[in-house]
Amino acid sequence: MSYPHLFQPLDLGFTQLKNRVLMGSMHTGLEESNDGFKKLSAFYAARAKGGVGLIVTGGFAPNFRGRLTPFSAQFSSSRAAEKHKVLTQAVHDNGGKIALQLLHAGRYAMHPLALSASDIRAPIGMFTPSQMSERQIQKTIRDFANSAYFAKQANYDGVEIMGSEGYLINQFICARTNVRYDNWGGSYQNRIRFPLEIIKAIREKVGADFIIIFRLSMLDLVEQGSTFDEVVELAQELEKAGVTILNTGIGWHEARIPTIATQVPRAAFSWVTEKLKNKVSIPLVTCNRINTPEVAENILATGQADMVSMARPFLADPEFVNKAEQNKTELINTCIGCNQACLDHVFKAKRATCLVNPQACYETELVLEPSDKTKSIGVIGAGMAGLSCAVSLAERGYQVTVFERNERIGGQFNLAMQIPGKEEFKETIRYFTNKLDHQNIVVKLNYSVEMDELRQFDEVIVATGVKPRAPQLEGSEHPKVIDYQTYIKNQPTLGQKVAVVGAGGIGIDVATMITEPENQTLDTWLQDWDIDKNIEFEGGLKPQDTYKPTREVWLMQRKKGSIGKGPGKTTGWIHKRTLEKRGVNMLAGVEYLKVNDDGLYIRHNEEVKLLDVDHVIMCAGQVSVNELAEALTINEINYHVIGGADYAGELDAKRAIRQGVELASKL
């Protein structure tokens, strides 16, 4: 077996987990929707069938005031227990185990009834919480215990108590949010009394044969967070109080350090869990940016943790574990850490899904049924839209031929994967390459298909993508000017001063690429973000280092207003922070006048300015490439246009891939 540590069972005494894989808690949005539980059952069933050892549900509030939003899911009654039986049944029927996560939002609650240890509003909070009274504290402890009891009634195998990410329990633990003078504040021993009383009350209520996972914030990444000695003390007390498994929490939601986005190196925080090894005797779970069986196996083999938690990788591929066990890792659809269809959706109150797997959370709706028709289908273009459509059509049993004008498949992802911090994108290309092969799809590369050849197909899919927009600008033919595709593909040497025209997703990527320090390693990345590996400073944050930029860069857009954030709701701030740290000049409301030997002339704040740059990189969006459509119409060939060829504005891979799968499901 290739991953012996990953597939070693974990004996918890009263029960056994079949492997070392925990599916971390993810809120999908189905928890609250009307017919959500049927869909959620199918979602969990697929992951249990796919081999996950232990699934943890999204967070459920133990009482009304602990809800994250006024309509967030709550779990605190026998009625809720009955309702949840469909979920536990679905998982058990497929050979898995499942724990319910109990999460009290505390001051992160987005309603005026928010409660916390003290009445201090979160920097990202909408409401100032009320300080909990003694009676409210005692009630909340009882509510956690009762909810755990009902979880047992619902046939859950355990509960996970959310003690990290800056939620209520974390708010009691840290001086940042707890300035109480009573028995629940002041000394560290007083501040950790709340989680310890919760665990004791739960254990008393559920008995010995029920899993209690505690998600412990091991690295807060905020000022006035815990030090490592404090984390150890709490971990040991939690073990004594009756916790079965300790899961790792990294960073509060208000922390200004990236912890899971794609630019975070793989397994970037496993060292934090490792520091706790041998300090407690219960199993430790590590998490964050673990997305391949190799990374997971290495963590376990080197003794950094006893289990690995992965969450988003199971949105990307429900069969992750089975494929690893059957040595078919080349067919794993890898999570690329983009957050675009999972967290970004949840933060916009939309149902979560996955950019690389649009069927995630749509298991009962976006179905690729085997077809009883035989059809031969030609797909023109092997970018994300064409590829997702081709493999989905083949899955339904159609005969598919893919034509690609370039020498390799992948389209725009071939550019994206060259951007520092976006190396994961090559995994998607690897996945599709192997899927094409596995499904016997004919692929013709370096091939411009002719109309005569297209006549033989029952259907033709036009997925010919986009090309860079070439804006009208005096001097745009000057040797200083280069379009982003040519720059990323050829990476010519640039001068010390560079202007980037256009600050959409690609402009930001290019500005990041040309200011990237050389030879980045995990240690230099941690240093760049001021993370203290000894966790001697509170919250694991060192005083900020000043970054020395290597190149002077201007990133510009014509629109007024915010610049540098990019499209991602949960990742935009990371892009902006990175560019700010690197001293990139970000200008909005710019008019581009001309380029000549002097550089780029712009009008900004009603003044004409010369940016004496050596190069101007054009990142001014894209236009569709779909000339074929007209010829197909004339020749009366049955065709469909998808991806960038269909619509280039605001095109992103999420829409392209989804469009490909949706079309395939209907043909």
Ligand code: NAP
């Ligand atoms: P984009 O997001 O549409 O941005 C185009 C940029 O070009 C804008 O800043 C626009 O700003 C500027 N522009 C448009 N017409 C112009 C003109 N005639 N002259 C000068 N500037 C002009 O497109 P993109 O950056 O090429 O990205 C393409 C797609 O890929 C987008 O959907 C994007 O979301 C996606 N993408 C996503 C990520 C990510 O991290 N999630 C990364 C890269 C790309 P003004 O009009 O204000 O000047």
Ligand code: SF4
């Ligand atoms: Fe991973 Fe992106 Fe899919 Fe989220 S949307 S699960 S980050 S690939």
